[in-house]
Amino acid sequence: MSIEDFDPIRIRKDFPALDQTVHGKPLAYLDNAATSQKPRAVLDVLSEYYEKDNANVHRGIHELSRRATVAFEAAREKVASWINAPSAAECVWTRGTTEAINLVATAWGLDHVGKGDEILISVMEHHSNIVPWQLLAARTGATLKYIEIDDEGRLVLDGLESLLTERTKIVSISDVSNSLGTINPVKKIVDASRAVGAIVMVDGAQGVVHTKVDVQDLGCDFYAFGGHKMCGPTGVGVLWGRLELLEAMSPFQGGGEMIQIVGRDQSSWAAVPHKFEAGTPNIAGAIGLGAAVDYLSKIGTKAISMHENEIMAYAMEQLSLIPGLRIFGPSSLEDRSAVISFTMGDAHPHDISTILDTEGVAIRAGHHCAQLVMKHFGVPATARASFYLYSTREDVDRLVKGLDQVAAIFG
Amino acid sequence: METPQLSSLYQQLILEHYRNPRNKGELEEKTVEIHMANPVCGDEIRLQLRIEGNRIEDVKFLGSGCSISQASVSMMTIRLKGSSIDQADELAKRFTDMMHGDESAVKEKSLGDLRALQGVSKFPVRIKCALLGFDALQEALKKEAGVVEEGAT
Numbered sequence: 001m002s003i004e005d006f007d008p009i010r011i012r013k014d015f016p017a018l019d020q021t022v023h024g025k026p027l028a029y030l031d032n033a034a035t036s037q038k039p040r041a042v043l044d045v046l047s048e049y050y051e052k053d054n055a056n057v058h059r060g061i062h063e064l065s066r067r068a069t070v071a072f073e074a075a076r077e078k079v080a081s082w083i084n085a086p087s088a089a090e091c092v093w094t095r096g097t098t099e100a101i102n103l104v105a106t107a108w109g110l111d112h113v114g115k116g117d118e119i120l121i122s123v124m125e126h127h128s129n130i131v132p133w134q135l136l137a138a139r140t141g142a143t144l145k146y147i148e149i150d151d152e153g154r155l156v157l158d159g160l161e162s163l164l165t166e167r168t169k170i171v172s173i174s175d176v177s178n179s180l181g182t183i184n185p186v187k188k189i190v191d192a193s194r195a196v197g198a199i200v201m202v203d204g205a206q207g208v209v210h211t212k213v214d215v216q217d218l219g220c221d222f223y224a225f226g227g228h229k230m231c232g233p234t235g236v237g238v239l240w241g242r243l244e245l246l247e248a249m250s251p252f253q254g255g256g257e258m259i260q261i262v263g264r265d266q267s268s269w270a271a272v273p274h275k276f277e278a279g280t281p282n283i284a285g286a287i288g289l290g291a292a293v294d295y296l297s298k299i300g301t302k303a304i305s306m307h308e309n310e311i312m313a314y315a316m317e318q319l320s321l322i323p324g325l326r327i328f329g330p331s332s333l334e335d336r337s338a339v340i341s342f343t344m345g346d347a348h349p350h351d352i353s354t355i356l357d358t359e360g361v362a363i364r365a366g367h368h369c370a371q372l373v374m375k376h377f378g379v380p381a382t383a384r385a386s387f388y389l390y391s392t393r394e395d396v397d398r399l400v401k402g403l404d405q406v407a408a409i410f411g
Numbered sequence: 412m413e414t415p416q417l418s419s420l421y422q423q424l425i426l427e428h429y430r431n432p433r434n435k436g437e438l439e440e441k442t443v444e445i446h447m448a449n450p451v452c453g454d455e456i457r458l459q460l461r462i463e464g465n466r467i468e469d470v471k472f473l474g475s476g477c478s479i480s481q482a483s484v485s486m487m488t489i490r491l492k493g494s495s496i497d498q499a500d501e502l503a504k505r506f507t508d509m510m511h512g513d514e515s516a517v518k519e520k521s522l523g524d525l526r527a528l529q530g531v532s533k534f535p536v537r538i539k540c541a542l543l544g545f546d547a548l549q550e551a552l553k554k555e556a557g558v559v560e561e562g563a564t
Contacts, residue, residue: 348477350452354537358417367453380475381453409421
């Protein structure tokens with residue numbers, strides 16, 4: 001689809017869940033950073049799979065198993081090309097971003113990180129890119145270090161060289177912040193980390209949704225993302241890793257599918273990526289994510305991000321007119337993704353969210369699994385509106401109208 | 412689901428307690444303290460009681476969170492001061508009943524200002540906010556009872 005043809009009103013028709021009323025008002029769904037709605041194309045693929053092809057993968061000789069396996073592996077090819085991975089064998093199916101990070105922290109981390117070594121993350125990270133490293137540090141005696149953030153929610157990279165030492169084994173950083181929307185200069189961090197020989201993992205849970213990701217261009221070693229924020233089903237995600245790293249790694253979990261030969265005392269492992277896929281995988285989920293990639297590819301990442309930028313510019317302009325409203329994160333639009341975190345006077349974000357909900361406007365309120373960010377800004381929580389390809393100016397207007405109600409009650 | 416009225420949720424009395432919480436601060440000479448947080452939303456309180464014999468001699472709290480959670484704790488502390496353990500226990504039970512839709516609880520004078528929170532029962536996702544302080548209270552009473560038992564043996 002060309003950029004001129006992009007029409008959010010027509011796109012909305014692809015998403016059945018958007019066409020409903022909530023508390024008697026048409027739904028304005030602005031909680032996309034938590035999860036996106038699913039297009040009909042994905043929902044159809046899910047039910048078709050269960051109605052026609054349902055079978056276990058990689059182990060049956062029968063026709064249904066063959067079909068399921070073909071579709072499952074075709075989906076792997078699709079996600080590989082979505083992030084420009086050199087090969088589909090480098091894409092491991094996981095339950096989501098969180099499991100992908102835990103996989104690296106455990107399977108790679110326990111073999112390569114030892115006492116006195118350092119792990120570098122940032123204050124901006126989602127809990128899923130903090131806690132796995134805390135666990136690894138506790139198990140190995142390594143030190144967890146942080147890149148700080150400034151008052152606009154940007155990474156403070158001035159002192160990066162001093163944070164990176166020859167003891168730094170791994171750096172794990174998000175390409176886009178879920179709580180602030182900040183777009184991070186990942187390539188710069190990759191280059192600096194490489195200089196000290198550290199491995200770099202990128203948490204792409206938000207980034208993969210809003211930008212064209214090219215793992216070869218980024219130059220990182222691992223890239224993790226989930227399917228459900230990009231029109232796919234919940235419970236499925238991808239860990240991309242450099243082949244030589246994945247091949248040298250110990251398994252993550254043991255079970256069926258990940259073995260070659262099982263003996264009484266020891267076993268040998270299947271080839272990558274199956275070595276990391278113990279047990280029956282989320283077959284329908286993977287196929288559904290493949291369908292989501294097809295759907296998004298047809299529309300085009302460029303058209304989607306241009307649309308999001310336009311909605312963001314409008315939303316930032318409208319929200320900044322509201323008295324007492326404080327917006328967190330970078331002030332320049334170039335450095336931020338389709339997320340606006342805010343507070344309003346002394347109305348607590350939960351109260352804001354409840355009031356908006358009665359107006360049919362769905363936003364997120366809370367710490368967004370980023371308690372270190374909340375602490376940095378000295379707030380217990382924020383309200384967060386987040387946009388996607390089907391968001392419209394009308395959604396923004398509905399948000400603003402709902403915030404008038406907040407002012408009426410708390411003002 | 413029928414749309415509940417916001418006016419039934421955000422009564423003036425609730426906003427007033429939210430802005431001017433009673434008994435907020437550090438309690439000197441506390442006998443029991445419970446820290447209770449709702450990890451989903453980040454609401455948290457630190458409830459401090461001085462219990463002597465069978466009586467709650469004094470109570471204070473520290474915390475931050477939404478209007479419902481903070482107003483509820485504030486209102487609760489007023490009812491607790493000077494009450495017996497049994498009365499406190501009963502208060503927690505009656506308030507919980509009210510949150511779960513028991514309309515008779517509203518008529519109960521013992522609930523005091525807490526009756527203004529009745530509207531919360533119509534907002535299922537917010538009930539846990541209103542109960543945060545009472546959860547802490549029940550934990551505190553349990554802890555205190557444990558201390559007494561341990562002391563007896």
